[in-house]
Structures are given as C-alpha cells and as structure tokens.
Amino acid sequence: MDIVKSLGHPEEIYNLLKFKMGGCRSVMPKLDYESMSESLRTCYVYLNQTSRSFAAVIQALDGELRHAVCIFYLVLRALDTVEDDMTIPLEKKVPLLHDFHTFLYQPEWCFTESKEKDRQVLEDFPTISVEFRNLGQEYRDVISDICHRMGVGMAEFLEKKVGSMKEWDKYCHYVAGLVGIGLSQLFSASQLEDPEVGKDTELANSMGLFLQKTNIIRDYLEDQQEGRAFWPEEAWSQFASRLEDFAQPQNLNSALSCLNMLVTDALRHVPDVISYLSRLRNQSVFNFCAIPQVMAIATLSACYNNPQVFQGVVKIRKGQAVTLMMQATNMSAVQSIIAQYSQEILQKVSLSDPSREKTLRILGVIRERTLSQSTLLSRSHHLSPVYLSAAMLLAALSWQYLSATAGQAAGTTDMQGH
Numbered sequence: 001m002d003i004v005k006s007l008g009h010p011e012e013i014y015n016l017l018k019f020k021m022g023g024c025r026s027v028m029p030k031l032d033y034e035s036m037s038e039s040l041r042t043c044y045v046y047l048n049q050t051s052r053s054f055a056a057v058i059q060a061l062d063g064e065l066r067h068a069v070c071i072f073y074l075v076l077r078a079l080d081t082v083e084d085d086m087t088i089p090l091e092k093k094v095p096l097l098h099d100f101h102t103f104l105y106q107p108e109w110c111f112t113e114s115k116e117k118d119r120q121v122l123e124d125f126p127t128i129s130v131e132f133r134n135l136g137q138e139y140r141d142v143i144s145d146i147c148h149r150m151g152v153g154m155a156e157f158l159e160k161k162v163g164s165m166k167e168w169d170k171y172c173h174y175v176a177g178l179v180g181i182g183l184s185q186l187f188s189a190s191q192l193e194d195p196e197v198g199k200d201t202e203l204a205n206s207m208g209l210f211l212q213k214t215n216i217i218r219d220y221l222e223d224q225q226e227g228r229a230f231w232p233e234e235a236w237s238q239f240a241s242r243l244e245d246f247a248q249p250q251n252l253n254s255a256l257s258c259l260n261m262l263v264t265d266a267l268r269h270v271p272d273v274i275s276y277l278s279r280l281r282n283q284s285v286f287n288f289c290a291i292p293q294v295m296a297i298a299t300l301s302a303c304y305n306n307p308q309v310f311q312g313v314v315k316i317r318k319g320q321a322v323t324l325m326m327q328a329t330n331m332s333a334v335q336s337i338i339a340q341y342s343q344e345i346l347q348k349v350s351l352s353d354p355s356r357e358k359t360l361r362i363l364g365v366i367r368e369r370t371l372s373q374s375t376l377l378s379r380s381h382h383l384s385p386v387y388l389s390a391a392m393l394l395a396a397l398s399w400q401y402l403s404a405t406a407g408q409a410a411g412t413t414d415m416q417g418h
Contacts, residue, residue, distance in 0.1 A: 039127045043070055046128070050077050050118045057291055062284040065190040067131070068139040069288075072182060074128045075104065075147055078121040080175075083154045085116045086227075090158060097155040101148035104132050104140075138189040146182035150174055161229060165265065168232040172212040173205055180208030183289075192282040203279075206272030207289065213266035214296040217259065220309055221247065235261050238354075247310050255310050257354050263304045263345070264359045267366065270297065270338060274369045278331055290328045294337045298324060301341040305348045339370040 036044070047070050048055045058069050079100050082093060096111070103109040107129065111122040121128060132140065153174025162168050181204045188198030197204075216223075216230045223230060229243050236243045238261075239254035246255035273293050280286045298316045308314050316324075327333050346363050349356055 037131075040067065040131050040134075042124070042127050043074055043131050046074055046077075046121055046124075050074070050121060054292070057288045060284055061288055062192060062282065063190065064136070064139075065186060065192055065285075068135055068143075068186050068190070069183065071128065071132050071135060072139075072143050072146075072186065074121055075132065075143055076150065076179065077118060078125060078128065079147060079151055079154070081114060081116045081118045081122055082111070083158070085114050087115045088113065094155045094158065097151040097158075100151045101144050104129050104144055104147065107133075136189075139186060142182055142185045142189060146178050150178050153178070162232045164234045165232050168213075168230075168234075168265075169209065171230070172209045172216075176208035176212030177205035178208070180204040180206070187280075187282075187285050192285055193280060197276075197279055200276075200279075203272050203276040206269040207276055207293070210266060210269040210273055211292055211296050213262070213269070214299050214303075217262050217266065218299055218303055218309065218314055220259075221312065231258070231262065235265075252307055252310070256305055256307065259303065259309055260305055260349075260353050260359065261355045263300050264355045264362060266300060267342075267345075267359070267362045270342075270362075270366050271369050274335065274338065274366075277334060283329070286331075287329055290334050291325050294324045294328045294334060295321060297338055297341045301344045304345050305350065305353075335370040338366065342366045342370070 044059070047058065051058070051073065054073060058073060059066065061069055079097070082088065082096050082100065085093075088096070103125065107126060109129070110125045114122050132143065135143070153171075157171050157174065162171050181201050184193075184200070184204040184207075185198040187193040188195050220231065224244055224247060231243055233243075236246070236258050239258045240246060240251060245251050246258065277286065277290055277293070280289060295316065298320060299314070302316055303309050303314050306314055324337065328337060342363050346360070349359050349363075353359070
C-alpha cells in the first residue's frame with residue numbers, strides 16, 4: 001500500500017491524499033478526448049499504454065504542442081521498439097533503423113514481426129503516421145530529423161558495446177540527448193518558448209543525458225538479467241573483470257565504487273539542467289521538463305552507495321514522486337529540491353570512495369547554483385507524536401476509502417469518454 005511506505009513522511013501522505021482527491025489536475029488537467037479524431041484518440045491510448053513516466057506530463061502541455069509531443073514520443077517509441085527487439089536479425093534491423101524516418105510518409109507501412117511488449121506502435125504505425133502528417137510542417141521537420149539521426153545512432157551501437165566514458169555520452173546523446181534537442185525545437189516551434197530554447201543544443205542535450213544516465217544506473221540488474229549492458233567499460237573495468245561480477249555479494253565494495261563513479265558523472269549535467277529550466281516561460285512546458293528532472297535527482301540520491309542497485313529494484317516512493325510532481329512547478333522550488341537531494345548524496349559520500357573528490361567538487365558546483373534559493377522546502381511539519389499518529393491513521397482510512405471509490409468510478413468510464 002503506497003500510503004504505508006510514506007508513514008515516516010507526513011507531507012507525502014498529505015500530498016497523496018491531495019493528489020487522489022483531484023490535486024493532480026493542477027499539473028495534469030483532463031483532456032477533451034471527444035473532440036479528437038479517432039486516430040488521434042488511439043494515439044493517446046498508445047501513449048498511456050507505453051509510457052510509464054511521460055504520458056501524464058505530455059497530456060498536460062498546452063495547445064497544439066501537446067499533440068506534436070505525443071506523436072514525437074510514439075514515433076520514437078516505435079523506433080526504440082525495433083532497436084530493443086533481439087529477435088530481429090541485424091541484417092534486417094540496421095536498414096529498418098536507417099530508413100525509419102521515411103516510413104512517416106508511407107501511409108500503409110507497418111511492421112508485424114516484432115515480439116516486444118510495445119509492438120502495437122509498430123503494428124498500427126499507420127494510425128501514428130497519419131497523425132504525424134496532420135501536424136504542421138514546423139513540427140514534422142523536427143520529428144523526422146530527430147528520428148533519422150536517432151536511427152543512425154542506434155544502428156551504430158548495435159554492433160559495439162559502450163566502451164569509454166565519451167562513448168557513454170555519445171550513446172546517451174543518440175537515445176536521449178536527441179530527444180531533449182527535438183523537444184526543445186518543438187517548444188520553440190510552438191512559440192510557447194523563445195527561439196533560444198531550441199537553438200541551444202548543448203543544454204538540451206544535457207537534459208536528456210541526465211535522465212538517460214539515471215535510468216542506466218538504476219537498471220543495472222534488470223539489464224544484466226536481460227542480456228544488456230550499458231555501463232561503460234572504462235568505468236566498470238577499474239573495479240571488476242566482468243560487469244556481471246557486481247551482482248555477486250563478495251564484490252559489493254567494488255560494485256559500489258563503480259556505482260558512485262557513474263552517479264558522479266551523471267551529476268555533472270545538473271548545472272546545465274538548472275540553466276535550461278531557468279529559461280522556460282510557459283508553465284506547462286516548465287512542468288513537463290522539470291518533473292522528470294527532479295524525479296531523476298531523487299532517484300540518483302536513492303541509488304548512490306546503495307547495495308540494492310545490485311540486488312533488486314531501487315524506486316522512489318509513490319508519495320515521494322507525487323510530492324515532487326506537485327512541488328516542481330517553479331524555479332525556486334526546483335532549485336530547493338535539487339539542493340535537498342544533493343545534500344542527501346553529500347551525507348553519504350564515504351571517506352574511502354575513489355570518486356570522493358570529484359563527487360564533492362560537482363556537489364559544490366550544484367550547491368553554488370542553488371544557493372540563491374537557500375531556504376529549502378520544508379520536509380517536516382514538527383507535529384507532536386500523538387497528533388502525527390492520529391493523522392496517519394485518518395490518512396490511511398481515507399486512502400482506503402478513496403481507492404475503493406476511485407476503483408468503482410474507473411469501471412464506468414474510460415479514456416475515450418464512453
């Protein structure tokens with residue numbers, strides 16, 4: 001039960017209840033699906049089925065930008081599904097990746113040979129491509145260009161592993177940095193943001209790299225179990241002869257040293273993240289960009305020096321995620337959140353960690369960038385133990401009631417309004 005995991009964090013319980021009772025609408029307003037074409041409605045169905053992280057924030061974007069970003073996401077999800085499918089032989093996969101951007105202008109093209117869980121975006125690609133062609137030319141040009149560049153980059157790394165730290169940056173650029181660049185160009189094309197947001201590709205690239213590196217770090221064990229390896233050899237070879245050795249309990253100290261090195265490398269993108277977010281002017285675009293970034297730094301804090309990375313799954317609490325989502329709606333709050341989790345990492349830096357000096361250095365830079373917002377968001381309400389216990393009991397009972405009523409309501413409606 002989500003509320004039980006947040007029992008030691010009363011502000012999370014409050015925000016879970018607030019979110020459940022409609023607070024989510026402040027950052028995720030309800031869409032008017034009935035006014036959409038059937039194909040566009042289907043695209044939003046696919047968006048919600050395939051995205052764990054971005055569906056909600058995409059649907060909260062303003063105006064026509066929402067549809068452009070939805071289609072952009074689905075096109076790249078289809079491309080990524082081709083890359084991830086290990087059953088497609090290389091001689092077929094490489095041309096598919098290289099040519100994928102051309103399929104956007106082929107109304108009947110689809111791919112029915114995938115075994116991946118998200119294969120519906122390939123099998124019903126005509127529904128996605130028709131909505132792509134319905135977008136304005138300024139959006140189509142961005143999506144097609146990024147799709148082309150990403151496909152070429154994915155094909156490059158099909159036949160080689162991530163070796164050096166520079167190659168790690170390059171791989172993350174292809175699969176995530178280009179997404180940040182494309183999104184930034186869409187923001188500017190919509191005129192909701194200034195042209196400089198789309199032109200500064202360095203900052204946009206860092207936005208993507210920070211998210212991708214966080215995912216790669218967190219997903220060590222899952223990737224190992226599925227035969228994938230994205231940790232750079234230049235890093236792990238300093239501590240082990242094989243990447244899979246980190247999962248063995250006797251190698252825990254070496255594993256943690258490598259983990260902390262990679263977290264430190266990911267943190268170097270945070271100053272760019274702060275610079276990028278400080279340029280944004282549209283509220284929906286700010287929420288869209290800021291929420292994943294604060295989730296990422298919370299995740300990095302949870303992963304840092306944590307043996308659980310090599311034993312299971314490291315996730316932030318749902319109450320924690322909801323609290324971050326509801327707080328990260330302005331630059332002051334975002335800087336406070338970044339400062340909070342940077343401080344948490346700082347407190348966990350070991351005297352014997354090989355990356356200690358680099359970690360302290362980048363945390364110092366981040367601290368300077370967030371120092372102007374030195375008053376951190378309150379993480380506790382200083383409630384008396386008796387009052388807190390009563391409040392948590394009431395919250396738990398309320399959550400049970402709200403979950404039950406929400407479940408009943410869900411049975412009477414669906415995304416398409418029927």
